[in-house]
Structure formats: C-alpha cells, structure tokens
Amino acid sequence: MLNTGNIVEEMARTQKNKATEYHLGLLKAKLARYRAQLLEPATKSSGGGTGFDVQKSGDARVALIGFPSVGKSTLLNKCTHTVSEAAAYEFTTLTAIPGVLEYQGARIQLLDLPGIVEGASQGRGRGRQVVSTAKTADLILIMLDATKSDEQRRLLEIELDAVGIRLNKRKPDVVFKRKTTGGITLNTTVKLTKTDEKTIRSILASYKLHNCDVMIREDITTDEFIDVLIGTRKYLPCLYVYNKIDAISLEQVDKLAHQTHTVVISCEAGLNLDYLIKRIWDELGLVKVYTKKRGAHPDLDDPVCLRKGATIEDICNGIHRSLAPNFRYALVWGRSSKFSPHAQKVGLNHQLQDEDVVSIFTK
Template sequence: MGILEKISEIEKEIARTQKNKATEYHLGLLKAKLAKYRAQILEGPKNSGQKGEGFDVMKSGDARVALIGFPSVGKSTLLSTLTSTTSEAASYEFTTLTCIPGVIQHNGANIQLLDLPGIIEGAAAGKGRGRQVIAVGRTADMVVMMLDALKGDVQKELLTKELEAVGIRLNKKPPNIYYKEKKGGGISITATCTLTKISEKMIQLILHEYKIFNADIVFREDYGEDALIDVIVGNRKYMPCLYVYNKIDQISIEEVDRIARQPHCVVISCNMLLNLDHFKDSMWKYLALITVYTKKPGKKPDFEDGLILRSGSTVEHACHAIHRTLVANFKYGQVWGLSAKYNGQHVGLSHKLCHEDVLLVTKK
C-alpha cells in the first residue's frame, strides 16, 4: 500500500470513529501516523537525485505575500490591478499555470505579491500543482487567501483544511510547549497548568509512535494531541492570513456586512475597484511593518526614503538596514517619535522603534 492510500485509509478511519473516552487513544495515534505520512509526501522520495518541478521565484522587496485561492476567484485581476505586472485573467479555470510575482508599493514599502496557480482539493496530496504552490507559500511572510463572495465560506474551509494538512497554520501562535529529546532518562512530562485535553498516557503513546523514548516535555498551557504532534514534527509554519472576499458587487449589502464583520476578513471588488485601499492597509498591518525615517546632524529628516522594518525592531536592526558597518562604529542614537520619552532622546542599540520614528545615529 502506497503512502497516499495509507493517508486515505487513516482519514476514513478518523471520520468514522466516534470521539469519546474509549476511542481517544486510538484517535491520537491515528493523528500521529497521519502527520508522519503527510510529512513524507511533502518531503518526496529521499536520495532521488532529481529535484521536483517547482517555482523558482527570487525573494525581493520588504516582505513577501502569497496569493492563494481556488481557480477563477480573481487573483490575477488583483495582481494586475495593484501592481505593474500583468497576469493573464480569463473567465475559465487554471488561466495561471505558473507563479507570477508583482510588487505592491504601499507606505514606501515594496511588497512582493505572488500570484500562485489555483489550488484544487487534494493539493496537499500532490494533486494539480498543489505541492509547488504550497512550497512557495511556506516561504512567504503572510498568506492572502482569495475567496469568491458568491460561494460563501465553503472555499475558506476547504483551503484552510488543505493548508493545515501540509503544516501551514493560519492566524495561530506556536504551541507554548517545551520539547527536547535526550539520550537517556526516559520521558519526563511536566505541566504548569491542569491538562484537560490530553493525558500522560496519550503523550507517551504519541512519542512512542515517533520512536521517541527519552525526552523532556513541559506544557505551559492546556493543549490537545494536535498541538503536541505539531511540536514533535517541528516543521510547522505559523503565518498571518487575510481572507479576501472578491466580487462583493454581485451579492447583497447584508451579505457584504456579514462577511466584513468576520475575523481577519476584507471585502473587495477587483472589477469595480472597491475597498482596495483598505485591503492594502490591512496587509501592511498583518505584515507588522513600520517605517523609520533617518536624519543627518543639522539637517531635516528624510521623509522621502524611510527604512522599512518589522514591528519590534531595534536601533540595531535599523543600523543594519542602513549599512552593515554602522553597528561596529555606533556611539549613540537619537530618536524623535512615539518610542522616545522626549524629542531627541539618546538611546542605545537595544532601543525599540515605533512606526514613523526619526532616528539620528552618531558614530564613534
């Protein structure tokens, strides 16, 4: 039996098994096996000596966004509308057959937007060009999931399921579980809270399924077996995701209002150019980008060409962005803006910067 057949059998068994106290250990083991087989599918055959066909797209700009969705939802139209890149758009499915990059310029940042071929059901198992789409998706800083407003939430559920199957977790934080394998001493399980979703027996069964017999595990929050499997597998990608519902000009205003009020959702119309500015602002927020302006002694700040950094960046990060030798010659910095207690505050390399701060660096 091949891996795909094994995955199919396990999925069927999970679907037909009732969830209760008597079956929880059986279901936990099935989930562990399923995660193991799915990882093998994505890794591909070992020592094959031949690379699989993929999309070789050079990373550029200040951030990378993967545009994922089913065929004919408007991904190519969005790319052509917001960037100078033309992606073929037509009323038939699978117009885009390769990865097409474009650049959105917003708040001084260059955001690389990748128009990926439409994902179909079963992409996680390698159907269509799903494996290549997913591989590029994992290199992005965030996912924009393009959805057809006429089809409700069905597409969102199917795509989320496909991405979950390949280890991409949308709008979730990594589980707060400490895990480390060791050479001996058996399995040590500690919890700083009461565990209601998983038992010690279940933890040991899952570890044994992965042939792990010596490890330290500390649960800092209450999690179930899915979170533990994610930590053990270790290749999960936690990404922010914006759900973008297109074609709102074709549905009722009440339905537009319902969709727009859902978490992480934005409503747009590519054909009528509706709400695209709000979409770009939301993307900026989800990428957690900030702009920091620089100034030279005795001169006005340069508001034309700011540094694009991540939220939480320090003066040291800004120095690296200006020039790689600046940190070695750094004496002190001066900051004007939200992060400063007063204008022109003297700061060190570890000072955290805020959006639209002005920074002056003095060298030794």
C-alpha cells in the same frame, strides 16, 4: 507512496469518545509524520520543470491563494504594476507571478500563486510548490468568490492545515527539549482537558523520542502537541478576501463583512481595494523608521520598513551589513525615545517604534 488515505478513513470510522482518544492520538501522529514525508522529501530531486522559487524582495511578502478564477490575477493587476494574465477560464496562472504593492513608503511583494486544487497536500497539481512558496509569506490572502458557497473556504483551510500552515493561530505554549539520556520528563502548569499524559507519552514513543523534557503551559489539543514535535509548522496571519460582491445582495455583503479576518471587495468594479491594502498593512505589523545623517534633515521619502519589535541592530543590517560590527551608538527621536521630543542615545538592542528617526554613529 505512503498511503495517508487509509489512516484518514480509519480516523473517520473511529467513534470519538474517552476510550478511543488514545487510539485517535496515535493515528493523528502517524498521519502527521506521513504528510511531512510527502511534502518534505528526504532527497531533493534535481532539474526538470518550472519551479517557482521566486526571490523574496521588498519589505514583506503576501501570498495570494485561492481556487482558479476567483480574481487573483485581476487583484494583482489592480494593486501593483504587474501584468498577470487574467482570463475567464480556469488555470491561467501556471507559475508564481510577483508584483510589488507600494504603500506608505513600504514595498510589499504580492505573489499570485497558481490556483490551488483539492489534494494539493498530497502533491496533486502544483500543490507542493504552491505550499512551499506560501510558507515563505508573512501574510496569506485567501481569495474567495462571494457568489459561491463557504465550502471553498473550508476546502482551502483543510489543504493549508494538512501541509502545516496554521492560519490566525499562535504557536502552542509548549517547551520541548531533546536529551541524550534520562528518559521523559513531562510537566504541566495547567489541567489538560483536551488530551492526556498517556496520549502524549504514546505520541513521543511513536516518534521514537525516549529522552526529552516537555513543559506544557496551556491546555493544548493532541494536534497542537504533534505540531510542536514536528517543528516545521508555520503560524501565519490570514485575511479572507471575498471578491465579486457586486454580484450578491447587500445583506450577504454585510454578513460576510462582519466575519473576523474578512474583507469584501470587487476587483472588476474597484470596490473597497483601498481598504484591503490598509488591512494588509495592519496585518503585516510593519514599522517605518526614518534615517538622518549628521547635520541634515531626516529622509522622509525613503523609510526603512521593519517588523514590530525591531531593534537598532535590525535597522543597521537593513541598511548595510558593515554598520553593526562598527557601531558606536545611535540617537533616536520619536515614540521610543525616553526623552521625546528630544533624542535618546541608545545601543543595538533598543526597540524601535513606528515613525522613529534614527541617526547611527560608527567607529
């Protein structure tokens, strides 16, 4: 097994200053490469054990992650029509249990993942499976115990970061293209203050990338550049959900509630659960689109839920795969219509907005 521990120790021993930046950059690149090999083995082992490849269903998937006994199963039971075994002892949930949260006509899959343990990124516990399933989510809910220290949050963030899940961050503005010849072309449109060209070139060499074009358009760190090279990083929105607020003081609740990307709840007392569901909906950024048959009223009971920025082509694919190939035109009423409140005749590339009504005409 590859020893990531030695590299981590060497990085901890190395004093951070201008002279050691280059050396640290190479160590970080090596560590990222080893971790990628640990979590994504080249050959897939077959059979054995209970996997938790849960089929993705509904309009979006939300992964519940947290240490054992923080109340994930109770939340799932309260918000969905699922019975996930909850108990006062640790490690009750051993396989991923999906539940469906219905909100504003959308079906959101809530996935209760087994309690993450420290060292999941090294494949300890059921870490690898938990992580690969979390990567398929559209939103991560990190569930925390409000009665415990913030160390729990820090440990989970470290674990998720180590496996390539970047919380509440966007992809670095870097364009990277491999070539067959011509060496390395490195261009920057901004001054680099957190890394330098020498470090970037040495990281490219350590990944055996000797022919490529790199265009850096923001002041990135060495870590962010490594993320771009690895290319399997997931940038996911995350809500920190503090449970058991009925067991702490009002001052503490107020302090937690004012942190960014944070919701405070009590599953047992049923406090603030409606607000949590609304925040989940807002974070997912879904739009509801209603369909209308010719000569009929729009079907307001069964919206099609799509991502923000979805097009007519997306709604065609969402209804039936035969629609897009036979598409003639669509009529759209609502915010995205240029002639609102009247309909606009549009093509497949037209972007839809929340609560639009669409009529599709085929050949």
